[in-house]
Amino acid sequence: MNRFAHVLDNLEPFLLAIFVPIALLGWAYGFLAKVGKRQRLKSWEPEDTDTRFVLGIGIFGLVLLGVFVVSGFVNRAALEEINSKLSRKIETVSVNGKPFPAGEALVSALRGMSDTGAHHSSPEQSFEVNLTTDRGPLYLLLRRDSQNPHEYWVYYDRFRSSQTRDVARVFTDLLDKM
Numbered sequence: 251m252n253r254f255a256h257v258l259d260n261l262e263p264f265l266l267a268i269f270v271p272i273a274l275l276g277w278a279y280g281f282l283a284k285v286g287k288r289q290r291l292k293s294w295e296p297e298d299t300d301t302r303f304v305l306g307i308g309i310f311g312l313v314l315l316g317v318f319v320v321s322g323f324v325n326r327a328a329l330e331e332i333n334s335k336l337s338r339k340i341e342t343v344s345v346n347g348k349p350f351p352a353g354e355a356l357v358s359a360l361r362g363m364s365d366t367g368a369h370h371s372s373p374e375q376s377f378e379v380n381l382t383t384d385r386g387p388l389y390l391l392l393r394r395d396s397q398n399p400h401e402y403w404v405y406y407d408r409f410r411s412s413q414t415r416d417v418a419r420v421f422t423d424l425l426d427k428m
Contacts, residue, residue, distance in 0.1 A: 255327030258320055259409045266317065273313035280306020321411070328412045329365075332404075335381070335388040336361050342382040345428065350379075352424050357381070359422035360390070363404055366419040371397040373416070377425055392420065399426065 283302035336357065343353030350356060356379070373393030381388040393416075395401035400423050403416035 252327050252331055255324050256409070259324045259327075259411050262320060262324070262411060265320070269313045269316065273310045276306045276309030276313065278306070280304070280308075280310065321415075324409060324411055325365075325415070325417050328406050328409045328417045329363075331408060332363075332388065332390070332406055332417070333361075335383045335385050338383045338385045340381055340383055342380075344380045345425065346378050347380075356422065356424050359420050359424065360404075363418040363420040365417075366401075369397070371395050373403040377402070377428065392425070394425070395419075 280303045283300050283306060340353070340357050343350045343356055345356075360379075372395075374396050375394045377392040377394075379390045379392055381390075389407050391405040391407070392402040393405065395403065400421050402420050402422065402425070404418045404420055405414075406412040406417050409417075
């Protein structure tokens with residue numbers, strides 16, 4: 251699954267460049283079919299479902315659904331990859347290049363990360379977390395939430411999309427003094 255997720259992750263910008271214009275054209279086709287039909291109808295004639303409208307909006311909806319499915323699949327694969335390393339023996343923990351004294355507690359918090367819904371805030375201050383595990387190194391970027399100082403957005407460098415979109419959120423007060 252991870253190999254396929256990495257392939258999808260790398261193809262995503264090209265797929266978006268192709269399918270977003272198709273979605274917009276589908277929407278425009280459906281919209282223009284509906285507007286064109288409204289203008290042809292007299293006010294007393296009943297309006298029936300226009301197949302061109304349904305087709306155009308259907309194409310738009312399917313493309314959007316596909317984008318969300320691919321994004322969710324890649325995000326899930328990134329989380330699985332992170333969790334597979336977090337579940338192993340952690341040898342060292344450093345934050346911003348310095349050994350972190352509360353490393354076990356930070357790892358415990360990271361193991362409890364979840365996909366929390368957005369709440370109209372943004373990420374601010376960044377913390378580079380480097381873990382050395384018996385399955386290899388794990389690099390995560392934690393960015394503090396603008397509204398909740400104990401909420402951190404987690405970014406993962408192994409997937410292109412998870413470098414710009416968070417994969418999960420973690421709640422901790424361990425980084426408050428940094």
